[in-house]
Amino acid sequence: MRTAAISCLTLIALSAGATTALAGTAQRAEFGRMPDGRVVEAITLTNDAGMTVRVIALGAAIQSVMVPDRDGQMADVAIGYATLDGYLAMPEYFGATVGRVANRIAGGRFELDGKTYQTxxxxxxxALxxxxxxxxxVLWEVVEIESGDAPSVTLRYVSPDGDQGYPGELTTTATYALNDANELSIDYRATTDAPTVVNLSNHGYWNMAGDGATAGALGNLLTIPAEEYTPTDATAIPTGEFRKVEGTVFDFRTATAVGDRVRDASDEQIVFGRGYDHNWVISRERSAEPRMIARLEDPVSGRTMELISDQPGVQFYSGNFFDGTIVGKSDRIYRMGDAVVLEPxxxxxxxxQPAFGSVRLDPGQTYRNHMVFRFSTTPRR
Incomplete structure (x- = not known):
């Protein structure tokens, strides 16, 4: 009986240890203080595989994403600053939540229910x-953190009526979660008390070779499964045309190095953007089910990121305006092409542009943009 009791206790202890080992963690700490003294929190999510993601409350932004290469060597694949000072001095949208309306609005003006609004x-x-x-x-409020199988943090910001010229009080939440499959999910939700427009996204800068890698991100292989993109005028506003990617420098339907055609001035669109800064048309409307809209791979390390979303478009920006004036986390100067942005x-x-759909949000409705960044490695070639 004593042996059976000891065995039973051992099994319980082993079971408890296994449960503890499998639990991810969410830990909060101070990242810095705003000029007015408000604390900017940093929440670090860690999964059982050892991957970590740090989110800061300023801009509800991704500050760090540590993932392994095919040999298990960790590197930070998210570009940004080591301290709060950088984010305050030269924000650059590093890892940030962008809105109310991500991307550009021509002239900063739009009409809603017969009234013109100016942002x-x-x-x-x-307007951008x-x-x-x-x-x-803005400084977001940390409203919930959870440890467990998928550690997470939820942040909230209430944008008042008239904020940046937009109508209606908008309550927005951003939930970051990390599971043991090395999947980082971001769930944006928003509600309003009056008709308004909303198009949120995340402006993470990525380099699968790692922050500060000598060759930058130009050697990363990019796949975008889109047959069309939306060309722009010289000010980066879409002309309204849906143009085929076939036979152009915008064809990423098969994996292509970011740097292969980024300086191809034979295409006027590349000249307009000083590289890529365009919207690829995954579909003409939101998808009923999330699907892969982009894939980024560093062939040297094997680090790979798949972006999964139900959004109809993905904006690909090749870091064209890094000009050597920014020093990043690795104490290296950021230059053109050192990171890329993929925004669903x-x-x-x-x-x-009504032909593009609608970003209108009415009271009683909930806006949502859910995206997943799936990290993995490829075998040595």
């Missing part, structure tokens, strides 16, 4: 990512 112009003649004080530049969203300037 701040902050990108040439146009919500205006001069968009969601990337509605098409740019949708509020002014």
């Amino acid at each position: 701040p112009v902050n990108n040439g003649p146009n 990512h919500g205006g001069t004080a968009g969601f990337d530049k 969203q509605m098409f740019p300037d949708t509020p002014n």
Whole structure:
């Protein structure tokens, strides 16, 4: 009987240990303080596989994503700053939640129910990512953190009526979760008390070779399963055309190195954007089920990221405006092509282009943009 009791206790202990080993963690700490003294929290999510993601409350932004290569060597694949000072001095949308309306609005103007609204112009003649004080530049409230099989953090920001010229009070939440399959999910939700427009996304900068890698991200292989993209005018506003990618430098239906055609000035669109800064048309409307909309791989390390979303478009930006004035986490200067951005969203300037769909949100409705970044490795070739 004593032996049986000891065996039973051993099994219980082993079971408890297994449960503990499988539990991911969510830990909060101070990342810095705003000029007015408010604390900016950092929440670090860690899964059982050892992958970690750090989210900061300023801009509800991804600050770090540590993932292994095919040999188990960890590297940070998210570009950004080591301290809060950088995010305050030169934000650059590093890893940030962008809104109310991600991407561009022509002239910063749109019409809703017969009334014209003006948002701040902050990108040439146009509004970009919500205006001069968009969601990337505000301090979000940390409302919930959870440890367990998929550690997570939920942040909230209440944008008042008239904020940056947008109508209606908008309550937005951003939930980051990390599971043991090395999948980082972001779930954006928003509700309003008056008709408004909403198009949220995440502006993470990625380099699968790792932050500070000598060759930057130009050697990353990119796949975008889209047959069309939306060409723009010289100010980066879509012309309204849906143009085929076949036979152009915009064809990423098979994996192609980011740097292969990024400086091909034979295409006027590359000249306009100083590289890629365009919307690829995954579909003409939101999908009923999430699907892969982009894939990024570093063939040297094997690190791979698949982006899964139900959004109809993905904006691919090749880091064209890094000019050597920014020093990142690795104490290296960021140059053109050192990282790329892949933003699942509605098409740019949708509020002014009915053929692109609608970003209208009414009281009683809930806006949602759910995306998953799935990290893995490829075998040595």
